[in-house]
Amino acid sequence: MFDTATILAGLGDVFQLMTLLYVLAGVIMGQFVGAVPGIGPVMATAIAIPFTFGMDPLAGIGFLVGINKGGLVGGAIPAVLINTPGTPDAAATALDGYPMAQQGKPLKATKMALYSSVTGDTFSDIVLITVSAPLAILSLRMGPVEVMGLMLLAFAVIASLMGASIARGLAAAALGLLAAMVGTDPEHATPRFIFGNFEVYDGLPLAAVAIGMLAISELLFRLARTRSAQAATIRIPRDQPSEDRRVSFAEYWACRFTMLRGAVIGTLIGALPGIGSTAAAFMSYASAKQVSPDRASFGRGNIHGIAAAESANSAVMGANMIPMLTLGIPGSVSAALIVSAFMIHGVQPGPFLFEQQGRLIYGLFGAMILANLMNLLVGQVGMQFWVRVITAPESFVLTSALLLCFVGVSLAAGGLFGIGVMLAFAILGFVMTAFGFSVVVFIIAFFLGPRFEISLSQTLALLNGDPLRLLDYPFGFVMIVTAPGLAVWLARRSA
């Protein structure tokens, strides 16, 4: 499709000093904001876009890509260290990362998160670079029926594996779907469950609900449990052996299939617009747990749990670019923001992008791979810093985390109203957790709810009242029919 000169020129562009520095700055900023609950890479990208106006297109887009990739690594830090995932996609990482940190191995847990995140991300970037066009065509063939089937499958897997029982898992999913219905319904645009409050016309803000349910409710649990204000948030033994502070190559290699599986799941889900990294992380986690001979150790600090979640949620990022670059369809909010940056720089994403801007695109690919390497290097230093921060007393760390959540949600979800929503859902999350309902299932259902309702509506329109027409969509049919049986089977296996 291109001559070698275009590819080499594009890859060479990324090695200009200013471009390298902007990518590095993006990675550092992304890792930092990713570690702050509520702000996250999406918001950082939105804030950073105006700063790219004056930059060279490759430097500007590389800077934004760096923020996104850094944010993926940064998001795992609070999830592992204080069990308060800043974004829903890091919630799966906390399941095993936090228990491992509590065992006095926070550095090992964060490093495994870093390595598996970079591995998953690099895998999806390679897929993007090599087979983006055929994958985009495949993802376009996934119509509403297939997307709805995939979501049903995701609900079934997640609801049956999380929480104390399958009834609780399903109830948590139902509550999440109900919360997702606040606002206007997608088919008729009539208001639902707004109780006269027009601020929720567009639905409840995701950041406020997610931070409230995942982070604030956990902080409330931690604060209520704290017995000694002088205790460090995490105790690291003074005579800790060096193997508890690092991930050996043997440990990394032992997780290769888990990471590969996670990267494949993340890449496939990332290629489909709108499903997102949260579902990918949990599906990967669930599959790693199912195939493991030591299922009981999951949720108690199993390194494979971290590898599964991080490789999948990071793989989504590169794959999100597949429909964006080839078809002009952004696969996520981050990808949509990068599309806007492309347009600001006079570049129109879509089928002709590779022909018209081949050099820029290969430069971008080079920047993505470089950002992964920088993520690895910056992460090595950054993890040491965060692990030191976390040895401060709980009273300081938890209070500071609360203030950061207040500000983060205020910025992301519309001021004091967003904070009010966050606190309401924090109380709901606290009650749900106390009674054995998984807040993670709630959040995933809440996140996928609007897309699920649209897909269901479109599916019903396609079927035109005739259920037998479902047979015209074999992949969707199989997924829809399999979902309930799979839920029961998984629940029995994990019981």
Next chain:
Amino acid sequence: MQTDRITGATLIMLGSLLIWWIIPWQAEEVGYGWLRPRTLPYIISAGLFFCGVWMMLRPVAEGLTAANWPRAAIYAGILVSGLALMSLFGFLWVAPPMALVLMLVVGERRLLWLTAGAAGTPSAIWVCVAILLERPLP
């Protein structure tokens, strides 16, 4: 077991409340279309109802997380009061005393850490958000 039955009964009540009162009140009735505004809420509410029945009939004796409810209520009260005060005076004036009260309730008495939590963190947030990012604080 008993908790499961009580939780199940709560879900049954919630499902019933949604079906008989909240959905008819808060979702418009539309007579056309493939997926009407009330359809999915009704299906999900019925699902909640049946989950409740399931939990009552087949309770399990595990999965609860021990919670210190009175202390959690105190912290939630501080946060809600902080939010109410922020709507009057703003984050900059409310965050330091709120952080100080939280740390004192936790039991922190060391001046260095109290200063770091009540003055250091809010100042750092102010510098990052209001000065560097030029975004408004709540």
